[in-house]
Amino acid sequence: MTPDQLLAPPAIKLPALRSAVTGLPAYVPGRRSAGADIAALASNESHYEPLPAATAAVAEAAGRMNRYPDMAAVELRERLARHLGVTAEEVAVGPGSVGVLQQIITGLCDARDEVVFAWRSFEAYPILVELAGARPVRIPLDDAEGHDLDAMAAAVTDRTKVILLCTPNNPTGVPISHGRLEAFLQSVRSDVLVVIDEAYVEYADAGSGHDSLALYRRYANVCILRTFSKAYGLAGLRVGYAITTAAIAEGLRRTALPFAVSALAQKAAIASLDAGEEMAARVSLVKQERGRMTAELEAQGWTLQASQGNFLWIRADEQLLARLVDAFDAAGIMARVYPGDGVRITVADTASNDRVLRLLSAHRPLPTS
Structure with a gap:
């Protein structure tokens, strides 16, 4: 060892991000x-602007924002259950539908498991999958800018845990018909969770797409994902929800970031439902x-x-x-x-x-x- 090497300071090893994080594409918001x-x-x-009832509910709840929100969102879940004809045990709430989707992938996927989705579709899909250590499986859209369900079914392997169906699809706006979606569900293994992402469902014309609640009641591996960010005008408050089996919903509540949905968001969502x-x-x-x-x-x-x-x-x-x-x-x-x-x-x-x-x-x- 040379004298210079003896005098040189030791190399300093600094904290480093996981390779899965440094390799992620950045989500690009509008x-x-x-x-x-x-x-x-x-x-x-x-x-x-927000529905007047939602604004009033936020103003009323603001006086108690020194307190933590209800982590279980019981009142909101019960109101959603009445609105949709399910039980509160079948409802999981999170910070926007993307927050609930992160809970889904975290709750179901181990490292190297696979998540199948159409591409191009919602930009957060591959980011959330890779962050969980799972493998995103992108299936190109068909010539009509919609989901190629045959190709998606063919892409399912023993490692597939979740399939994401965005309908109407973001960014193309193309829905999946009820008949095509039901045929797809019949072709998929019952242990693969099929998430029907309906962020824009309120804007769909009657009869243009599917009846997700009817499919959910028929197929136990269906999970419905919705949000208050779009039609209800609560994008700035971040509240979404999933309808799924009681067992899966309980798991989603366990994987949720504690107190992620604010009391203001919960009250505004309830008021928005009441102003349907x-x-x-x-x-x-x-x-x-x-x-x-x-x-x-x-x-x-x-x-x-x-x-x-x-x-x-x-x-x-x-x-x-x-x-x-x-x-x-x-x-x-x-x-x-x-x-x-x-x-x-x-x-x-x-x-x-x-x-x-x-x-x-x-x-x-x-x-x-």
Whole structure:
């Protein structure tokens, strides 16, 4: 050993993140509005203010926010149970549906287990799976921008623990029909949990998709996942829930971060359920605007699938996508861009939607020969 080596300080080993964490893709949220003239259409939030009953419930509960919330969310679970015709034991609550989904994957998957889902779909799916040490199995969408259920069924192996079905699918808006979904459930092993992610179900037209509660009552391996973030307008409070067997629901409550759903969120969710007719009226207006935009864009020459969410999806190659990104930025419109795939645009108020229509009219696709 040289004199310099004898005098050199010992190497310091610093704390390091798990390789599973450093290798994760970052979740990319919709960009936030930076001014009054910006149309924030990237995050699929409700463009309406919270329901008045929810605002009043939050104001009333705020005076007790020095106390911990009910960790078991008993009152909310009982209200949801009455709303859906299930028991409170079959309901698990978490910080948004993505929080509940993390509880599901944590509760069911060991290292190297597999989770099957369509792609492209909700961007958090592969992140949550990899964080749990499980393996994400991405199945490409079919030509109609929907789930390729045959390919998903064929991808199930002995290591498959969970299948995620996003319907209507985010970001494409395409639902899964009841018949196709039931045939899929009949083909899947009964020990694989099939999670039907219905974040946008309130925006779906009657008869366009499936009856998840009927399927849940028929198939014990079905889990329904829903949220108050979209149609109910509580995105900032973070509350979602799952309907599943009492045994699985109990496991989800065990894996939940303690006190993750605030008392304000629980009270607002209950008040929002009680104001269901007002929420439905707002949803109806969004659906009217969605139909109007779809018809006009198709008249402009755009090819769209019939979205059943509160958003529209435009498939675009890299050249068209780059042109649209520049145009949206220049116009002060925040849309959600998926590199290599397309752009998702939230349906909002009429004035914002008209801005989108004018922009896309000026950048309509070139006719094919």
